[in-house]
Amino acid sequence: MRLHGYYRSSTSYRLRIALELKGLDYEYVPVNLLASEQKGEAYTGRNPFGTVPLLEAEGRDRAQSMAQIEWLDEAYPDAPRLLPKDVEQRFTARELAYAIATELHAPLNLPVLKYLSNEYGKSQEEIDSWYRHWLGRTLDPVEQRLAQLDTGDFLFDAPGLFETVLLPQVYNARRFAFDFADKPHIERIEAACLALPEFQRAHPDAQPDNPENT
């Protein structure tokens, strides 16, 4: 299995976590987004969306991180499960994970931020403000749901789909100096995940294409 990704892309980070939690071996192939490698024909011929990550697995080039993650869980059911078996618990995990994936991902993603800068001439300060605005809009209710559920270190007994999607978003939020003071449930889950070797191996800091590592 080969994962084509970028160290700091939140969707690439999601896939690294998912593969680590499931204990599946994979080769990591860096795609330099800043050099627009994902727009080259060699790449878009395999992934017409021109996005990372691209997952090469079981003879097929697969795009779209949430579809990749759901597929991994279905294709390798004997490996640790990202979604529990219980239908109601699956809903609980997906409601929170998809809130982040559908409401937060796109407005905070590089193409939209570039559009704000290039088309609208927005300053970095204005872009930071945009970023934090949308983060709060979705992370506030995520925190509320977690408080209602009275979560501990994880949403359930072990990290799964929700933590896979949450941690990369929290990593990005910290880059934009988002204030987590009123989000103790999210912070507790973050700390518990970052203590695990699976999350440490998946972290942007540990990737070969992180400039800190070259």
Place this chain on the structure above:
Amino acid sequence: MRLHGYYRSSTSYRLRIALELKGLDYEYVPVNLLASEQKGEAYTGRNPFGTVPLLEAEGRDRAQSMAQIEWLDEAYPDAPRLLPKDVEQRFTARELAYAIATELHAPLNLPVLKYLSNEYGKSQEEIDSWYRHWLGRTLDPVEQRLAQLDTGDFLFDAPGLFETVLLPQVYNARRFAFDFADKPHIERIEAACLALPEFQRAHPDAQPDNPENT
């Protein structure tokens, strides 16, 4: 089952299609987004995300349309399936459905459009241009994947998850005068779906909160 939604919201429209395709009875409860009903405490107490649709089902208030749809398919496995049983076909459907749900939904959703207008002072013409830009970015590769798959009236034999997510987005795209001339596969699927009574009952034109119907 009760579906709290807004006639023209693409995510509400998704849920109406999903419920119709599965043949599940439901009561439709209009939520007036233009009057900000979704921000009132009565509503956010049940759905902290302050979004439509809210699905009241099996004793639980459920937010997030993609989580709701996945749950419907798992909770009612004997009703017609939105996702096929085959793991590879499930991936095919999810890759395309989640491209629309994760890349397109948020930048085109009312809160982001309002932000562009209120915070950035963008004109309707500039907002239309924003809208069409992101539509093309995702619908172009969706069309490419459909061409690779050589699809007919539907992605598979009958409409399912993909068509449930596609049709509301195409409906919105047409409101913004998006040009589908180079998207014959999407247009064929649109026409085949709109000919079905399930899609006709789910359509914004058929909802009681559509001003045309009052």
